[in-house]
Amino acid sequence: MKFFIDTANLEQIKEAQDLGILDGVTTNPSLMAKEGISGKEAILNHYKTICEIADGDISAEVLSTTYEEMIKEGDELAAIHPNIVVKIPMIKDGIKALKYFSNKGIRTNCTLIFSAGQALLAAKAGANYVSPFLGRLDDISVDGMNLIEEIRIIFDNYMFDTEILAASIRSPMHIINCAKIGADVITSPLDSILNLLNHPLTDKGLAQFVADAKKLG
Ligand code: G3P
DSSP: OEEEEEOOOHHHHHHHHHHTOOOEEEOOHHHHHHTTOOSHHHHHHHHHHHHHHOOSEEEEEOSOOSHHHHHHHHHHHHTTOTTEEEEEESSHHHHHHHHHHHHHTOOEEEEEEOSHHHHHHHHHTTOSEEEEBHHHHHHTTOOHHHHHHHHHHHHHHHTOOOEEEEBSOOSHHHHHHHHHHTOSEEEEOHHHHHHTTOOHHHHHHHHHHHHHHHHTO
16 A cells, blocks of 8 residues: 655655655645645745655646646646656546547546546546545544445446545545555655554563663673
C-alpha cells in the first residue's frame, strides 16, 4: 500500500519524506488556502517546491469547474513537473476532462468520490486514481469503509488499472482498515501516520531495555 501525505504544509511534507516511507502528496484548494498561498504564480511555485521536497506523485487540484478551464489549468499544472497528477472534481465536465488527460497521457486523480457509481465513471474515463472521502462519509453516519470495499470489488471485477486512493483519513484505524480491504493508497494527515507508531507495550518494553542496557555498561 502506498502512503501519501494530505497537506500543502512544506514542513510536514519534509518530515514525512525524511521518514522514508512517503510515496506521494495530495493537496486541495482548502489545504493550499490554509498555507496562505494565493495567486496563480504562488500556487505553481508551491507545487514546484513540493515536487522538489517529496518523491512520488503530487496531486495538484484544478480550481475551475468547466471543461475548458479545467483542461487549460490541468495542462499548466502538469507542465510543472513529471510527478504532478492533475486532480479533477467528480462532476460531468470533470469526466470529460479526465478523458482528455487520459488520451494525452497526463495522469489524473478524480476527487470528491462518495459513491461506487462515481468511482466507476471516473475509472471508465481513465482516471489513474479515484479519491473516496472516508472521513466525510463517517461524519454523516455513513460507513466510509463500505465504499472502499465496493470500489475494490468493482475494480477487481473488471481489472481496472485505476488505483483506489482512500482520502479524508482521520485516524490510524482508517489506515489499518484500508490496508485490510486492499485500498491501493491512503492519503493522510501526518499525525494519523505517526500514530501508527504508538503502542504502550512498545514504550514499556523500550524503557526496560534502556534500563537494562545501562547495566551492561
Ligand atoms: O484531500 C482530500 C481529502 O483527504 C480531504 O480530507 O479531512 O478535508 O475531509 P478532509
